[in-house]
Amino acid sequence: MTMATKVEEAGFRPASRIAAIGVSKILQIGARANQMKREGHPVIILGAGEPDFDTPDNIKEAAKAAIDRGETKYTALDGTPELKKAVAEKFRRENGVDYALDEITIATGAKQILFNAFMASIDPGDEVIIPTPYWTSYSDIVEICGGVPVLVPCAAAAGFRLKAEQLEKAITPRTRWLLLNSPSNPSGTAYGEADYRPLLDVLLRHPHVWLMVDDMYEHIVYDGFRFVTPAAIEPRLRERTLTINGVSKAYAMTGWRIGYAGGPKAVIKAMAVIQSQATSCPSSVSQAASVEALNGPQGFLKERQESFRQRRDLVVAALNAIPGIDCRTPEGAFYTFAGCAGLIGKKTPSGKVIETDADFTDYLLQEAHVAVVPGSAFGLSPFFRISYATSEAELKEALQRIAQACARLA
Numbered sequence: 001m002t003m004a005t006k007v008e009e010a011g012f013r014p015a016s017r018i019a020a021i022g023v024s025k026i027l028q029i030g031a032r033a034n035q036m037k038r039e040g041h042p043v044i045i046l047g048a049g050e051p052d053f054d055t056p057d058n059i060k061e062a063a064k065a066a067i068d069r070g071e072t073k074y075t076a077l078d079g080t081p082e083l084k085k086a087v088a089e090k091f092r093r094e095n096g097v098d099y100a101l102d103e104i105t106i107a108t109g110a111k112q113i114l115f116n117a118f119m120a121s122i123d124p125g126d127e128v129i130i131p132t133p134y135w136t137s138y139s140d141i142v143e144i145c146g147g148v149p150v151l152v153p154c155a156a157a158a159g160f161r162l163k164a165e166q167l168e169k170a171i172t173p174r175t176r177w178l179l180l181n182s183p184s185n186p187s188g189t190a191y192g193e194a195d196y197r198p199l200l201d202v203l204l205r206h207p208h209v210w211l212m213v214d215d216m217y218e219h220i221v222y223d224g225f226r227f228v229t230p231a232a233i234e235p236r237l238r239e240r241t242l243t244i245n246g247v248s249k250a251y252a253m254t255g256w257r258i259g260y261a262g263g264p265k266a267v268i269k270a271m272a273v274i275q276s277q278a279t280s281c282p283s284s285v286s287q288a289a290s291v292e293a294l295n296g297p298q299g300f301l302k303e304r305q306e307s308f309r310q311r312r313d314l315v316v317a318a319l320n321a322i323p324g325i326d327c328r329t330p331e332g333a334f335y336t337f338a339g340c341a342g343l344i345g346k347k348t349p350s351g352k353v354i355e356t357d358a359d360f361t362d363y364l365l366q367e368a369h370v371a372v373v374p375g376s377a378f379g380l381s382p383f384f385r386i387s388y389a390t391s392e393a394e395l396k397e398a399l400q401r402i403a404q405a406c407a408r409l410a
């Protein structure tokens with residue numbers, strides 16, 4: 001008997017706070033693709049949200065040394081002083097923002113940072129403005145915390161960026177946060193200073209709205225794009241801005257689970273209350289490794305960025321060569337978010353009409369054995385996301401199969 005049937009037989013009643021939240025579409029697709037692989041189909045999965053590189057050796061060595069020194073116990077609740085110092089130095093060096101140590105928090109991944117922040121600040125019915133397409137965890141976490149995600153669709157023609165007029169219209173007396181993510185998962189869109197400026201001007205006029213920014217993909221930007229973070233652009237908003245980042249993507253450390261944030265002392269303190277009863281502290285060994293990640297050599301970041309850029313160019317060019325698919329060139333991250341409007345209404349060889357982007361990605365999985373994620377999973381259709389954090393050979397093969405499958409649509 002499986003665990004699931006046992007739970008059902010015991011009459012398990014899920015809490016209402018998770019009623020609206022299903023298992024993420026990304027995980028569902030991954031599970032189906034893996035099942036097909038086990039059945040012997042040559043499936044290529046372009047769904048993973050993590051770099052295919054390994055964690056650099058100096059970081060692994062730092063972790064081993066921490067274990068040998070006996071740093072295997074609980075640490076300070078929201079981060080060791082050493083890691084907080086490294087984070088403060090990082091914010092100063094790379095972003096031009098000064099945070100004192102009590103304005104910094106460390107957690108088990110940026111995901112826990114988001115969770116702590118929303119748990120600590122949202123009352124039932126409070127609203128969080130999230131531009132779409134968006135990373136689905138944002139709205140799910142807001143809902144778990146009793147909040148209301150206010151999703152604002154951002155057009156491909158606008159580079160998937162939120163416009164000032166849209167923000168102004170979305171703000172209500174219940175708005176607590178605007179949540180921005182640059183470079184974005186899933187669109188790869190990044191906000192330059194000129195893109196941020198009009199949005200920050202709107203926020204200056206609405207002092208009850210706080211700004212949460214997720215800078216997770218800061219180090220994966222292309223073509224000389226100049227990364228900026230809002231707390232550096234507009235010091236008048238610093239006192240209501242939470243700047244989130246982490247080591248997962250830049251340092252290929254997704255499994256180490258360390259994220260961090262800088263923000264006003266009051267919110268950092270409130271977040272520690274949540275963390276104290278959730279995890280007590282982040283992993284001691286992973287924090288030691290993250291000190292080395294932030295303080296150690298940074299040269300490999302540029303090399304990896306260049307490798308991602310080559311793959312981005314390969315994917316964008318191959319997608320745009322397929323009639324019916326339209327892909328803008330993203331400024332960062334390792335995702336493309338291509339439009340498939342030109343394929344909607346077409347018929348598959350077995351006679352099924354492609355009515356949605358999910359129909360299209362189902363078709364790709366079934367016919368081309370390539371797993372990608374439909375735009376509907378990120379709140380904007382008809383699009384599909386490719387994660388190109390995989391080998392060039394695999395990407396070439398996958399894109400060839402996608403092109404052939406599209407050519408078979410009538």
Ligand SMILES: Cc1ncc(COP(=O)(O)O)c(C=O)c1O
Pocket residue numbers: 049108109110111112135181184185214216246247248254257258259
């Ligand atoms: C935009 C964005 N923020 C945060 C995260 C999560 O990062 P972490 O591994 O630090 O929890 C992800 C992971 O996919 C992401 O895409």
